[in-house]
Amino acid sequence: MIRFAAASKSYRVDGALVPALEPVDLVIERGEVFGIIGHSGAGKSTMLRLINLLERPTAGRIFIEDRDVTDATGSELRKLRAGIGMIFQHFNLLSSRSVADNVAFPLRIQGNVSEGEITARVDELLELVGLTAHARKYPAQLSGGQKQRVGIARALASRPSILLCDEATSALDPQTTASVLELLADINRRLGLTIVLITHEMDVIRRVCDRVAVLEAGHVVEMGAVADVFLHPQHPTTRRFVAEADHREGHGPEFSGVTGRLFRLSFRGEATYSPVLSNVVRDTGVEYNLLSGRVDRIKDTPYGQLTLAMNGERVDDALAQIRDAGVDIEEVTR
Amino acid sequence: MSPMQTLFPNIDWAEIGQACIDTLLMLGGSLLFTVVLGLPLGIWLFLTARGQLHARPRLYSALSLVVNVLRSVPFIILMILLIPVTKAITGVSIGIRGAIVPLVIGAAPFLARLVETALREVDRGVIEASQAMGATTSQIVTRVLLPEARPGLIAGATVTAVALVGYTAMGGIVGAGGLGALAYQYGYNGYKPDYMLVTVALLVVLVQILQSLGDRLVTRYSRR
Ligand SMILES: Nc1ncnc2c1ncn2[C@@H]1O[C@H](COP(=O)(O)OP(=O)(O)OP(=O)(O)O)[C@@H](O)[C@H]1O
Ligand SMILES: [Mg+2]
Numbered sequence: 340m341i342r343f344a345a346a347s348k349s350y351r352v353d354g355a356l357v358p359a360l361e362p363v364d365l366v367i368e369r370g371e372v373f374g375i376i377g378h379s380g381a382g383k384s385t386m387l388r389l390i391n392l393l394e395r396p397t398a399g400r401i402f403i404e405d406r407d408v409t410d411a412t413g414s415e416l417r418k419l420r421a422g423i424g425m426i427f428q429h430f431n432l433l434s435s436r437s438v439a440d441n442v443a444f445p446l447r448i449q450g451n452v453s454e455g456e457i458t459a460r461v462d463e464l465l466e467l468v469g470l471t472a473h474a475r476k477y478p479a480q481l482s483g484g485q486k487q488r489v490g491i492a493r494a495l496a497s498r499p500s501i502l503l504c505d506e507a508t509s510a511l512d513p514q515t516t517a518s519v520l521e522l523l524a525d526i527n528r529r530l531g532l533t534i535v536l537i538t539h540e541m542d543v544i545r546r547v548c549d550r551v552a553v554l555e556a557g558h559v560v561e562m563g564a565v566a567d568v569f570l571h572p573q574h575p576t577t578r579r580f581v582a583e584a585d586h587r588e589g590h591g592p593e594f595s596g597v598t599g600r601l602f603r604l605s606f607r608g609e610a611t612y613s614p615v616l617s618n619v620v621r622d623t624g625v626e627y628n629l630l631s632g633r634v635d636r637i638k639d640t641p642y643g644q645l646t647l648a649m650n651g652e653r654v655d656d657a658l659a660q661i662r663d664a665g666v667d668i669e670e671v672t673r
Numbered sequence: 674m675s676p677m678q679t680l681f682p683n684i685d686w687a688e689i690g691q692a693c694i695d696t697l698l699m700l701g702g703s704l705l706f707t708v709v710l711g712l713p714l715g716i717w718l719f720l721t722a723r724g725q726l727h728a729r730p731r732l733y734s735a736l737s738l739v740v741n742v743l744r745s746v747p748f749i750i751l752m753i754l755l756i757p758v759t760k761a762i763t764g765v766s767i768g769i770r771g772a773i774v775p776l777v778i779g780a781a782p783f784l785a786r787l788v789e790t791a792l793r794e795v796d797r798g799v800i801e802a803s804q805a806m807g808a809t810t811s812q813i814v815t816r817v818l819l820p821e822a823r824p825g826l827i828a829g830a831t832v833t834a835v836a837l838v839g840y841t842a843m844g845g846i847v848g849a850g851g852l853g854a855l856a857y858q859y860g861y862n863g864y865k866p867d868y869m870l871v872t873v874a875l876l877v878v879l880v881q882i883l884q885s886l887g888d889r890l891v892t893r894y895s896r897r
Contacts, residue, residue, distance in 0.1 A: 391805055417807035431802035434896050435820040445806040448816065477896045497806075 341367040341390055341501065341533065346399035348385050359385045361557045362399055367535060367550075369404075369500075372527050372638075374544040374565070375537040376580055377554030383537040386554065387503050390535060391423045392416060403501075421449060424494030428506035430486040432478040438489050439465070439474040445496045464492040468522065484515035491522060495530075502526070504536040508543060520547050524638070541584030545569055545637050553577045566637045570605040570644065570667065585633065585644075594673055597628060599650035601671035604661065606634075606643040615664040622660060625651030646671065681867040688855065689871060696851035696879070699769050699841045703776035704834050711781040711833070712826075714740070715788020716814060722789075726800070726810050740782040748779045748840050772849035776840050784833040791825030792818050823894045831887025835880050842876060852876055 343363040349356040360382040367373045377383045388394040389401055392411060400409045403419065411419050432441050442461045446452045452460075465471045468488035478486055487507060494502055504523065508516040524547045527534050538544060544551050544565055551568050553561040553576055561574040572578045594601060606615070611634060619625065632645040649657065658668055677686075718736055720727040746754070752775040756766045759774040795818055803817045819826070842853025852872045860869025 393801065393805060417809065420805055420807035423805070425802065425805040427798055427802060429796075429798055431796065431798035433799060433817065433821060434796075435823060435894070444803075444816075448803075448806060448808045448812050479896055493806075503805075 340369050340402075340404055341535070342402035342405075343386075343389070344400040344402065346389055346396040346401055348382075348389060348394055349397045356397070358557055360389070363559055365552060365559065365562065367533060369533055370527070370531045371549045372524070372534040372536065372547050374548035374551040375535065375554055376539065376541060376544055376551060377537075378539060378576075380556075381554040382557040383539075383554055384505055387505055387535060387537050390501070390503060391420050391425060421445065421497045422499050423501045423503060424497075424499040425503040425505070426487065426490040426494050426507045428509045430478070430483075430490045430510075432486060432489055432493070434478050436477070437474065438470060438476050438478070438481070441478065441489055442492045442496055445493060449497060460496060461492075464495055467495070467526075468492045482515075483511050484519060487511065487515075487519050488522065491519075491526070495526070495532075499532070501533045501535065504534065506537060506539070509538070509540075516543070517546075523547055541569070541580040545584060545635075547638060549638065553580070566607060566640060566642065569637055570607070570642065571669070594630060594648070594671075597630065597648045599626075599628065599648040600654060601630070601646065601648050601673060602658070603669045603671050604643075604645045604647065605667040605669075606641075606645075607665070607667075608640055608642075610665045611641040611643045613664065615661060615666055618664075619657045619660050623651065623653040623657040625649050625654055625657045681871060683859065683865040683867050684871060689852075689875070692850070692852045692855045692872070693875060695769055696838075696841055696853070696876075699772050699776065699844065699849065699851055700834065700837055700879075702769070702773045703780065703837055703841070704830075706773065706777040707780040707784055707833060707837065708830060710777060711784030712788055714781060714785035715792065716818075718785055718789040719792040719818075720810070720814070726813065740785055743778060743782040744786070748775070748843055751775055751779050752844065767848040769850055772841065772844040772851075776837060776844065779840055780833050780837050783836060784829060787829030787832060788826060791822040791829055794825055795821045824891045827887055827890045827894065831884060831891075834883045834887070838876060838880055838883070 343365050345362040345364055346360070347358065347362040348360040349358045363386065375383050375386055385394060389396055392401070392408065396409060400407050402408065408419055433444065436444065439461050442464050443457045446457045446460060461474070462471070465474055468491055470485060470488050470492065473481065473485060478489065481489065508519050511519060520543060523534060523536070526532055536543070536548065548565045550563065551565050552559045553568070553574060555574070555576045561568060561572070561577045568577060569581055572581045616627065620627065626649070628648040630646045630648060632643065634641065634643040636642065651657070661668060714736070718733065718740070719725060721729040721733040721736065723730050723733070743751070755775045755778060759771050760766045762774050763770045765771045799817060799821060800813060803813050808817070841849065841851050842856065844851065844853060848854065852875055856869050856872040859865040860872060
């Protein structure tokens with residue numbers, strides 16, 4: 340468990356303190372994948388780096404597993420950091436060392452692990468990330484996706500309970516991004532690791548996170564379960580992120596020729612695949628006109644979102660029936 | 674007369690041989706001590722600079738000033754100024770041992786700057802990653818900075834070695850021995866141009882060898 344207790348961070352720039360992160364209160368539960376999304380300069384990296392104290396909070400406290408670590412120094416700090424893995428946008432591998440030696444690095448600097456154990460652990464990790472064949476190569480000989488896998492293996496070497504990911508997929512193409520995210524989700528499931536992930540892409544959040552915090556100019560402007568935030572974004576910033584991920588249409592003009600009331604229906608879980616609409620049409624005789632739609636998954640949960648125009652005498656009955664089937668409805672104003 | 678004697682009538686080849694050995698001894702000895710002093714000094718400069726791992730801006734300014742002063746004094750002047758120091762350390766102020774002190778004091782600050790520059794080239798992200806893994810500053814220096822900067826460090830040492838060849842030749846003027854001394858003694862003062870030619874040619878060869886050796890090592894350790 341990671342807890343921010345009114346933790347804030349200001350940087351000293353030309354003698355003046357410039358706030359990068361306003362006081363944050365939040366708890367990241369053990370074993371969850373927690374996403375932080377925000378635009379460039381919103382304070383995401385700052386927030387992440389407070390967790391392993393690469394930055395010290397200017398005010399407030401940081402707790403890890405109920406222990407106040409804010410002032411940890413020396414060997415206490417190093418031990419704390421050994422229990423927190425971190426991966427980076429630009430991988431940050433040691434270019435002078437082979438893949439195997441990069442993965443072994445955190446174990447070697449801890450100094451209390453035998454070479455035999457290190458070799459065994461490195462083999463196991465390279466297997467986990469699918470790089471066994473590349474153990475003897477140097478980072479410069481690897482693709483971006485492979486480098487990030489080395490980064491992940493290295494971050495897991497000392498069996499941390501927390502993994503911090505700073506824009507871990509931002510330098511990768513969509514396909515490689517998908518495979519790295521899949522690997523992270525797999526690690527989270529198999530090892531029960533807490534993952535804190537920062538990104539500027541809602542799609543990354545949607546695929547792997549359980550909960551998300553939206554950061555805007557140092558403020559957490561929205562936070563909640565990914566499904567809730569994704570399907571019902573409240574803050575304008577969140578809406579923009581969701582719209583980007585969705586390639587969702589804007590408001591208004593394109594519906595101008597459509598008659599009837601407009602609704603956005605959000606299906607989640609089982610409801611996504613049940614024939615709710617056809618039942619409603621049969622029972623109430625309403626007509627609907629499908630304007631846009633999407634069926635996808637939020638982490639492991641299927642969801643669908645449809646925008647439609649409805650006409651007929653019994654629209655309200657239809658809405659009630661749809662709601663009864665567990666589907667959220669929002670009326671879209673034009 | 675052999676062709677060598679026809680071409681170089683004045684030259685005593687045994688003397689040239691001895692001068693070569695003297696130059697190599699001076700170079701080897703001074704390079705060794707230059708690295709021993711310059712490398713840690715360069716690491717200190719790097720670590721204490723603003724925003725670095727062990728930022729101590731005042732200490733950095735002080736170190737930096739000393740380095741700049743030593744680098745700005747012309748080597749010949751430095752050598753003369755250092756005569757008392759040299760005497761105190763080695764007991765002599767001339768000859769090979771006598772030359773090594775000013776050579777090292779002249780070259781170590783130069784190397785230190787090159788080391789500092791090479792270390793600054795190391796990706797900040799890599800240092801940060803090591804910190805995030807719980808590495809101590811000394812582990813970061815020995816296991817991250819030095820290996821990552823190795824090509825730059827070797828290149829710096831090569832430039833320093835070449836500069837030292839020049840310094841040893843200058844040292845010859847104040848009686849330090851070696852090829853420089855011969856060139857000055859016979860080639861310039863005694864007007865025997867063949868001495869000048871041969872000694873300069875040998876110095877050129879030496880510099881070439883040092884440079885290509887350095888280049889090879891740089892290539893070998895570059896993994897980017
Ligand atoms: N070491 C620093 N010194 C001064 N200001 C800093 C420092 N690090 C970050 N900042 C400032 O703090 C703010 C937040 O930076 P941060 O790196 O946390 O943003 P971010 O959300 O991670 O952005 P990006 O997506 O570009 O990585 C920015 O305005 C940045 O300029
Ligand atoms: Mg960032």
